[in-house]
Amino acid sequence: MSDLPAVIAALARELPEVHVRAWAQILRGHPAPHPAIRGLLTQARTGAVMGARAARLIAAWSAADPPPPGSALALALETASRMHGETHRRRTDIVVSGPHSDEVPVRLTSSVIIEVIRASRTSLLVVSFAAFGVAEVTRELVRAARRGVQIDLVLEGTVEDGGALRGASTPPFEVLRPLATFWVWADRPRTGGSVPALHAKVVAADEEVALLGSANLTDRALAHNLEVGVVLRDPDVVGRLVRHFHALMHPKNGPLRPTTARH
Template sequence: MTGRLPVLLAGLARRLPPDRLADLLHRLDEVEGPDSPLLDRWSSDHPAAGLAVELSALRQAWREERPLLPGAALALSLASATAAGSAVAPPAELVVSGPTSPAIPVRLTSAIATDVIRSARTSLLIASFAAYDIHEIVGELRGAAARDVRIDLLLEESTSAARAFGPLRKHVRVWHRADRGNRTALHAKVIAADRHTALLGSANLTGRGLERNIEIGVILNDSPTVGRLVDHLRWLTGPEGLLRQV
């Protein structure tokens, strides 16, 4: 098999956790071709950030390069790519706020932040130096709380960032620096969903930061890397960490 299709299959094999990969393999076994509505249903059932874009690209390459290939054959190729394994982590996806350019394909920070929050099934870890004018984000977090997602907000106290999340106070845990007198600041900007996806960048959780300022970030889809990031943030909220719950 040549063309883009093998590359896209290998990318999905690296990215998907075992349970989602198994579900996709089962779905592919059931379809005859790339236009099956069963694939649309699978995509809506697995709303990880950027995953719908990857699946759409795969289906397009399938139509263009191997339109007569049945889904079962594609499932076999995907399973083979998974079994072969790869030491190369999936590339980070670039994200921007403000103007875009034709230099590289990018996605807007505001849309990605929403996608990452929606992809969480068990936990969300969110860190920001400043936060305000984020009604859409607050609404998404309210939806995550309704799904029983555990939400931890690591916020800088000096900017009064916690005020932006006032309507969610009963559904989130807020963390500030334990030592108010030191000269450190909580300056990280992170949205981590479970242990599979994380958005990192220069943008604060503000209306300007997510949409209008010139900001640059990346999405990490590599579960081991995201897991280590989550472990570090959890350590910061632990007994030996630098944050206290308020």
């Protein structure tokens, strides 16, 4: 590779931030490329492939027309490294339940839900069509509430309550009634005899990270069904999603209504 921007981008992905900082310090002390700089970069941070990476950078730097000063090269490398780190922190992961393949590293839906709940510090939004069982999830929600996290549970109601859920006998998350706010979709528009369903599945923590997927909060969905989902770590995207539900909870005109007061 002789394309300097491409080499910088590749090194930003390959090198830890501590390596980038060490290399940037050396590059700032050299106004132009020189073969001796390769040895200085290699010695700054040892590693099996550091020499090859240093050689790649020096070659691309020398081939640039005109070669930028070392200070500019250092700034470009640090900037690319920071952008890569930010992108990595906001990465999206795939989550699966049920059978899996070699194409997707398995991150079980149940373990990711627990991870998201444990990550919460101030707020949790939990949305599901069906919800029952899931004792481990319930325990984590209780722990979150007891450490001061505000929890909003948006759940589908039964047919008897005006919802679309059939066959549910035990109210979900009863132990959380004194600790969280439960919401239901009220005054739904109806077309003929059909009832629109609250079919979304979301677990979002602090407007920072969210799990979206096909799995309901049931033992079968989290352990046995073939389900897929994604983990979002982009605060801009997660924030818009959470604020959408908060808008639906508006006390004057929101279609979501609380079914129990939070203590």
